[in-house]
Amino acid sequence: MVGFLREVALVIEFDPEHSTFHLKGNSSSYLLALSPSRDPQLLHWGAALGDGDVVQLARLWRTKAGDPLLEKLRRDYASFGNNDLRSPALHLEHPDGSRISAFTYLEHEITAGKSVPHGLPGTLVEPGDKAATLRLRLVDGLRAQQLDLYYTLYPEMDILVRRAVIKQMKGTGCIQKIMSASVDFPVAARPYWSVSLPGDWARERMVQKAELKQGLVRAEGRRGSQFHDMSPFLAVSQGPPAEDSGPVWSFALVYSGNWLIEAETHPSGRLRINAGINDFDFKWRLDEGESFDAPECVLAFASGGLGAMSRNLHDFVRGRVCRGPWRDRDRPVLLNSWEGLHFGFKHEDIVALAAEGKALGAELLVLDDGWFGKRDDDRTSLGDWVEDVRKLPQGIRGLSRDIHALGLKFGLWFEPESVSPDSELFRKHPGWGLTLAGRPGSTHRTQHVLDMSRAEVRDHLFERLSHTIEDAGLDYIKWDMNRPLWELGSDAWPAGRQSELSHRFILGTYELMGRLRDRYPEVLVEGCAGGGGRFDLGMLCYQPQFWASDNTDALDRVLIQWGGSLFLPAVSVGAHISGIPNQLTGRSTPMRLRALVAMSANLGIELDPSTLSRQDKNELATALARYKEIRRLVRLGDLYRLEDPFAGPRSAWSIVAKDKSEAVVFVVQPLASLPGLDPRPLRLAGLDPAADYRISDLDQTWSGAALMAGCLLPDLGKGDYAGAMVRLIRR
Numbered sequence: 045m046v047g048f049l050r051e052v053a054l055v056i057e058f059d060p061e062h063s064t065f066h067l068k069g070n071s072s073s074y075l076l077a078l079s080p081s082r083d084p085q086l087l088h089w090g091a092a093l094g095d096g097d098v099v100q101l102a103r104l105w106r107t108k109a110g111d112p113l114l115e116k117l118r119r120d121y122a123s124f125g126n127n128d129l130r131s132p133a134l135h136l137e138h139p140d141g142s143r144i145s146a147f148t149y150l151e152h153e154i155t156a157g158k159s160v161p162h163g164l165p166g167t168l169v170e171p172g173d174k175a176a177t178l179r180l181r182l183v184d185g186l187r188a189q190q191l192d193l194y195y196t197l198y199p200e201m202d203i204l205v206r207r208a209v210i211k212q213m214k215g216t217g218c219i220q221k222i223m224s225a226s227v228d229f230p231v232a233a234r235p236y237w238s239v240s241l242p243g244d245w246a247r248e249r250m251v252q253k254a255e256l257k258q259g260l261v262r263a264e265g266r267r268g269s270q271f272h273d274m275s276p277f278l279a280v281s282q283g284p285p286a287e288d289s290g291p292v293w294s295f296a297l298v299y300s301g302n303w304l305i306e307a308e309t310h311p312s313g314r315l316r317i318n319a320g321i322n323d324f325d326f327k328w329r330l331d332e333g334e335s336f337d338a339p340e341c342v343l344a345f346a347s348g349g350l351g352a353m354s355r356n357l358h359d360f361v362r363g364r365v366c367r368g369p370w371r372d373r374d375r376p377v378l379l380n381s382w383e384g385l386h387f388g389f390k391h392e393d394i395v396a397l398a399a400e401g402k403a404l405g406a407e408l409l410v411l412d413d414g415w416f417g418k419r420d421d422d423r424t425s426l427g428d429w430v431e432d433v434r435k436l437p438q439g440i441r442g443l444s445r446d447i448h449a450l451g452l453k454f455g456l457w458f459e460p461e462s463v464s465p466d467s468e469l470f471r472k473h474p475g476w477g478l479t480l481a482g483r484p485g486s487t488h489r490t491q492h493v494l495d496m497s498r499a500e501v502r503d504h505l506f507e508r509l510s511h512t513i514e515d516a517g518l519d520y521i522k523w524d525m526n527r528p529l530w531e532l533g534s535d536a537w538p539a540g541r542q543s544e545l546s547h548r549f550i551l552g553t554y555e556l557m558g559r560l561r562d563r564y565p566e567v568l569v570e571g572c573a574g575g576g577g578r579f580d581l582g583m584l585c586y587q588p589q590f591w592a593s594d595n596t597d598a599l600d601r602v603l604i605q606w607g608g609s610l611f612l613p614a615v616s617v618g619a620h621i622s623g624i625p626n627q628l629t630g631r632s633t634p635m636r637l638r639a640l641v642a643m644s645a646n647l648g649i650e651l652d653p654s655t656l657s658r659q660d661k662n663e664l665a666t667a668l669a670r671y672k673e674i675r676r677l678v679r680l681g682d683l684y685r686l687e688d689p690f691a692g693p694r695s696a697w698s699i700v701a702k703d704k705s706e707a708v709v710f711v712v713q714p715l716a717s718l719p720g721l722d723p724r725p726l727r728l729a730g731l732d733p734a735a736d737y738r739i740s741d742l743d744q745t746w747s748g749a750a751l752m753a754g755c756l757l758p759d760l761g762k763g764d765y766a767g768a769m770v771r772l773i774r775r
């Protein structure tokens with residue numbers, strides 16, 4: 045017991061003399077202190093501090109900490125209603141209607157492990173983790189609310205998970221804004237820059253780097269369930285961010301509802317980042333005794349640039365965000381019916397597709413949209429999760445039997461949260477749509493959204509999905525969501541609670557997903573939202589992989605997967621080889637290129653193999669076999685982004701085994717080089733400099749040092765749309 049307590053104290057150290065809390069990561073420190081007025085303030089978040097540094101910093105800080113102008117201070121979680129008018133972390137309305145809050149420290153607790161927010165997904169602590177949690181309890185001056193701030197440090201990964209819980213102690217109050225984490229950065233030698241991931245449908249997660257100038261920048265999601273236009277992630281650097289050097293701080297929300305990460309640069313040059321539920325169209329009533337839990341936010345610090353930050357985040361996301369038996373397994377190579385057959389198929393077509401896929405090396409057949417109700421196009425039947433016997437006369441059970449007989453796993457597509465106005469479900473339960481009586485709302489893709497805040501809706505969906513999972517013996521589900529939340533209203537909630545709906549929608553969705561995950565842990569669930577529209581850490585708690593985009597063009601996918609890799613590990617990304625010309629872009633890239641782009645994530649196939657030439661079929665079969673040799677490395681290895689596709693004529697990335705015993709390198713060059721130019725060598729990273737690596741494809745052996753100095757000349761052949769995959773094995 046004593047040893048255990050000592051270990052926790054080694055991770056989070058409270059110094060009563062200086063009122064500091066030192067959260068000690070292996071290579072980072074987060075240092076908090078209580079001001080004379082008991083306001084938690086941030087002294088440092090960055091490189092690891094020694095004990096002497098901490099005392100020195102605390103002494104220096106104390107000379108300024110009592111400044112009555114709060115706006116000058118680095119506050120760790122600022123509430124609204126005082127002389128700090130930067131964007132607050134907390135904005136409350138009190139029982140008397142006032143919005144003035146003054147939270148001060150009451151007590152704290154340091155414990156091993158962590159808790160998770162009520163009703164929301166939370167990150168895991170695994171046996172052997174040294175994770176420890178600091179809980180600071182604050183109370184408002186009028187003692188109407190109590191605020192708990194949680195800081196869980198995973199020291200081995202330099203990851204800090206923060207969240208907040210507010211409890212109404214007296215009367216009825218209202219939350220106008222509650223953030224999960226707030227960080228005040230000091231004035232730096234160079235201006236702060238942000239890295240965000242904006243985009244749109246079919247071009248998700250395009251990397252955007254921008255200097256943060258004076259004022260407020262909001263990265264946010266307002267669409268309630270689809271965030272193609274921005275991912276809930278933001279990184280910050282001092283000066284333009286570099287891939288392999290310099291300090292980087294990042295924020296990623298474990299949340300899939302309306303979210304906000306705002307960056308406010310004060311006239312002084314200080315920077316505040318707030319991350320949490322979006323205050324846009326949000327208001328939450330709190331009656332006496334009620335609590336509200338904000339979602340978790342994952343904070344990462346790395347001193348080695350964006351690359352080091354991503355590698356820390358990848359370790360964390362694949363091991364402490366994703367969960368269940370599939371977390372630690374190689375993912376099956378799947379063949380999805382969508383781009384090959386769309387809505388037009390019959391039982392025998394799917395069996396034939398599966399047989400072709402099996403011959404090529406596929407391991408799982410996924411029947412996408414169109415198997416239920418009377419769905420011959422996207423205008424009908426969502427909600428009627430019963431097989432269409434016109435197409436599947438032997439039922440899903442019969443189809444599943446035939447697919448399994450081929451030695452393949454079998455999966456189905458669902459879009460549980462949506463409903464077509466033209467469906468049996470909607471005719472029977474018109475009130476189950478997320479709309480108010482008298483305000484029918486607009487449709488998108490001819491569909492409405494179900495009111496996931498209603499328990500009876502979730503119970504119905506649980507029963508329907510359970511029935512199909514058990515009846516057909518499903519191994520896999522693709523969980524799609526194709527409509528943003530608009531015109532939010534629900535007759536299930538009173539007038540004063542309508543602005544709670546976007547959050548209640550995602551709470552309900554999480555509840556349903558959690559129930560299904562716990563009942564059917566062996567079913568692999570792949571998330572999707574019109575492509576990668578809500579590919580975030582919240583979803584990854586229920587769905588260990590996600591369809592990254594409806595854009596399967598290999599060149600565009602390099603950009604989309606590159607952007608996602610800032611915070612999402614390769615094993616969470618669905619990447620398929622599709623047919624040519626590409627259905628969205630019309631571009632015809634060679635099989636070799638399409639295959640290698642898919643091989644650097646969870647490879648799947650999304651075409652009808654019977655339409656392929658013999659040569660393409662052979663190449664595809666070879667690619668699948670090669671992928672199976674490297675997929676464990678892709679799942680567990682460290683990603684090094686080598687040449688940026690957003691910046692140059694060529695892009696390259698590698699995945700290196702943790703023990704540096706092997707690596708795989710991917711190179712993509714969209715356009716042929718100008719004649720007469722010497723081929724450009726590639727500088728690798730992350731290898732053991734002293735080891736020799738054999739490059740079987742090139743029949744060469746080089747030392748890690750030479751490869752990292754730029755000795756590798758990948759063979760890209762001639763022509764446009766060139767690509768190469770090179771394997772390195774330590775001798």
Ligand code: DGJ
Pocket residue numbers: 382412413422457524526572573574575591593594
């Ligand atoms: C959108 C998804 O992103 C596609 O992959 C496909 O499943 C369609 N929905 C089906 O309607």
